Every structure is written in C-alpha cells, then in structure tokens.
Amino acid sequence: MTTIRRDTDVLRALQGLEDGRSSVRLRAALAVGTAPDARFVGKLVERSAIEPEFFVRDMLTWALTRHPVSLTLPELLRELRSEGAQARSQALHTLSKIGDRKAWPAITRALLSDADEDVARSAWRAAVVLVPEGEEAGLAAVLATQLGRGGRETQLSLSRALVELGDVVVPALGAASAASDRRVRAHALATERLLRDPDAGFGFAIEEAKRVVALGGSGREG
Template structure:
C-alpha cells in the first residue's frame, strides 16, 4: 500500500476499511502517512479506529511527536484528547511542558487523558499540577486522577499529604482516596491519615480509615486498633473489618 492508497483508505466510509488502514499504517514510515494519521485523529468517530490510529502514531515515533504535541493546543477538544492519549503511550518527560496545560483543561475528557499522559512521564514536575485537580469533576474524572497518582506512586505521596490539610473537604476526601489507591507505597502518609480519622467531615474520616487499611504496616494497624477501641460508628466497624482482614 502506497501513500496515496493509504490516504484514500483512512477516509473510507467503511469503518472496517479505516480500521485495517490504520493498523497497516504502523509499518508505513512515511511523513505523508504520519501527517494523514495526525489529521484523522480529530475527526475519526469510531473508538476502535481511533485506537488503531494511536497505535500507528506510536510506531511512527519521533517523526509523529511534533505534530501530536501541536494538537494539544488545538481548539478542538477531541484533538486535544486524542493527542494526550497518544502521548500517554510514549511517556517522555520532555513532553511535560506541553502536557501541563491540558492537565488543567476545562474539558473533562481531555483532562482525563492528560492525567494519564502526565503520569506516564514519571516526572516530578507533574505532581503538583495533578494534585491541583483533586476533587474536580465527576466520579470518573476523580478515579482517573487517582489512577494517575497510583502510577506515580511514592513520587506523589508528599503532595497528597499536603492536600489532606486542605480547607476543602472534597479535596481532603480525594487525597485520602488517592493514597488508598497507592497502597503500601504511601506508608509515609500514615501519620497524616491518622490525623484525618477525626476529620469534621464524616466522609473524609471514613476515607482516612480506609486508606490506613490500604497502606498497611504496624503504625497503621495501631491507629486502626485505636479507632476500634474508641467505638465511634461506623468508623469502628470499618476499622475492625480492616484489622481482621489483615490478621
């Protein structure tokens, strides 16, 4: 398949034809093919074809990156979203300055893809911009951010501990949930989580107890034991289940 054929096939009305063309494009290392793939990202309406476009662009490597980075500045949210998705498969720390604006994007679908792309770089420079999004959006968006923080692991724990002291209960709640998702790698947050067990917001207090169970360790177990002894429900019942599960 030459470049002219590819350009025709990638815009074909039949979704199966486009699907195959995008897959085949991964082996067509031609700048014109790369440009056609990038152009298709913002208009393709089929999820499977978009995923094949993403795969093909990753195969094109450094040749595709400048055009994909440029799409992050597009006024079209679909283009920004798909560009972030492609970059999440590459994980290059040098992309961080380009990704930070879309981490803060007002479009939730763009932001969700940007969270993962930022975390995939493994750069400490993405931690605080990601933590700044704690509490934003619906459950799906919050879960995506927690997943990104889990991917960063210990790198994000310090900033999440700071967020446990935020004046907004929604932020504190999300910080505790993210620490729980990180699990054992977040044991440095044990003392801060223990301080949130008495949070004035019941949901935050419960999330702190759950996070202590997730991070584990002797110190967390001791705090959970104290919660059981205090007898305040429902915290005591939850703490008891966590203690018994760890035994």
Template structure:
C-alpha cells in the same frame, strides 16, 4: 497490499481511514502502521481528531508510534493547540506512548485544562513524561485538581497520582487535612488506591466521603 506513492500518501489507504465501517478503518490504521510511511503522518493525525471508535483511535496511535519520533513529536505538539478537544486529547495520548520527554513542557501546561478529557489525557501523559526527580512537584501540581469532576475524572486523577508512587504520599497527606470535604475524600480514596491498586476505587471514594461527612465513627 497497498503500494506507496513516494510523492504522497497512499490514496486508497487515506480513503479507507475515513471509511463508514469501523472495521475498515481499523484495518487501514493497521496497514498504515505496518507500512510506516511518513507520508501517512498527516492523514493519521487528522483522523485522530475525529475518529469516534476507541479501538480505531488506539490503532491510529500505534501507527503514529511506528513513524520516526523526530517528525511525529513536533507535529503532535502543534496539535495540542488545536481547537478540537479530541485532537488535543489524542495527541497527548500518542505523545505518552512515544515517550519523548521533550514533550514535557507542553504536556505540563495542560494539566489544568478546562475540558475534562484534555486534562485526563494530560495527567496520564504527565506520569510517563515527567523528568526523573520531578515527581513530587508534579504530584503537588496535580493535587490541586483533587475533588474535580465526576467519578471518571476523579478516578483518572487518582490513577495518575498513584502512578507517581511514594512521591505523592506527602502531597496526599496534606490534602487529607484539607477543609474541603470533597478534596479530603478524593485524597483518601487516592491513597487507598496507591497502597492497593486492586482496591475498588468507587468503594474507597464512597467510604471516604461518608467518613469526611459524618466523622470516623459513622
């Protein structure tokens, strides 16, 4: 069991967070969350920016969520200005898990981020942190990204729009009338996903693209 240095973070735990073995790092992140020591916030956030393993990153987020929001949220908001793409993306993810709506202005500013991973994280966080009653405005803002990117990017946006429920319907209806066939197809696939979350997005997107390209009788 780790002993906590009240003048700073547990040195052994910090070392383990950067260990060569992913299992070691996972255990260290679990221990950090269990301890809930605010001195570990900086090492945890620093590791989020460089951690290559998905499961370890998720445990790092859990560990940060175990700390007081009054210290983590301001620090994570500062991380949104990092030069490191993963640092920004993981900070957005963690903010969405904490659920503090004071982060909303900073999150909404990244909905159109140039880097796909940052934008995808911002879309997911936005659906959690949006102010009640502002879902329609958020849907309209996010819908300007319809047709963007590859399959994974489009699926992320569709899931985010679908999570807004009925607020997204008029926005998607308008997008389905777009002169751009890529936007029309993406909007149609999104509406299918919104109506039936169990539907296959890939098949819906493929079908919509075929219809918009050749007409409904194809």
C-alpha cells in the same frame, strides 16, 4: 522499517482513512501502521482529531507509534494547541504511548487542568509517563489541585496517576486531606488508601473516605 513506496498504495490508504465505513478506516490504519511511510503522519494526526470510533482512534495511535518520533512529535505537539478537545486529548494519548520525554515541556499546567475532562485525563496519564526523574513531586503538587474534580471515572483516573508517582505524592495528598472542600478531602483520603493498598477497590476507598469526612475525621492513625 518497511515503507510503502508506490503512490497508488499511499493514495489508497489515505482514502481509506477517510472512508465513511469504520471497518474500512480500521483496515486502512492497520495497513499504514504495518508499512509506515512519512507521507501518512499528517493524515494520521488529522484523522485522530475527528475520528468518532474509539477502536479506530486506537489503531490510529498505534500507527503513529510505528513512525519515527522525529516525524510524529512535532505534529503531535502542534495538536496540543488545537481548539478541538479531541485533537488535544488524542495527541496526549499518543504521546503517552510513544513515551518520548522530549514532549514533557509541552505538558503544561493548562493541559493538566483542562476544562474538558477527556483532555485532562489524557494529560494526567501522559504526564506520569513523561515526567523526568526528580520532577515527580512538582507534578504531584499540580495533580493534587485537581482532586475532587468530576465523577467517579475522572476521580479514579487522577488517583491512578497519583499512585503511579509513588510516595512522592504523600505531602500533596496530606495537604489536600485537610482542605475545606469535602470532595477534595474524600478524594485525597481515597487516593492515600490506594497508595497504601493498591489492591483496594476505588469504589470502596472513596466510600470509606466519604464516611470518614462526614464524621469529621482525617482517616489517619495516631
């Protein structure tokens, strides 16, 4: 790993991450990731929590993945307890990119059901990446409690997470497809359709599921 050693270079990069111009912040994040240094980790995490531009946040995440996990993991886990939604969401996103399963215990039910939809979606993606072998069914059961939540983007995100877990989600989806809430039933049926046919579009799957629910059916054969 290349390390930026000169204090002047470190200072210039740190200042660049706080520049008012997004193009300068982007170049600074690229420079930090290209030549990692332990002195950057705290600032990268801090900036991720407040950075308004998506493409800069993405570069900050990449820069963090270039640093040793022993340095980044403690900082990111601390962010999961932040009161700021973006801080939690970005930390979860970065943890999913790093992929170190030592972070798994920090993916709590509270995060998976966070009131902020960006945080919840990031938690779902991180959970699917980090879940240890043998715990997928338990995760599926927790994720199924979020079925029917939010708009199409949020529902698609949850369906993708569930489908990524594979056939272990079938019991949880089966139970949800019999729920009293029509939105939950439709979302469960649409996710089952995507599990059976990954090439089916979510829009088609959810509209088909809504028709089935409206007609009082279960969408199941036999």
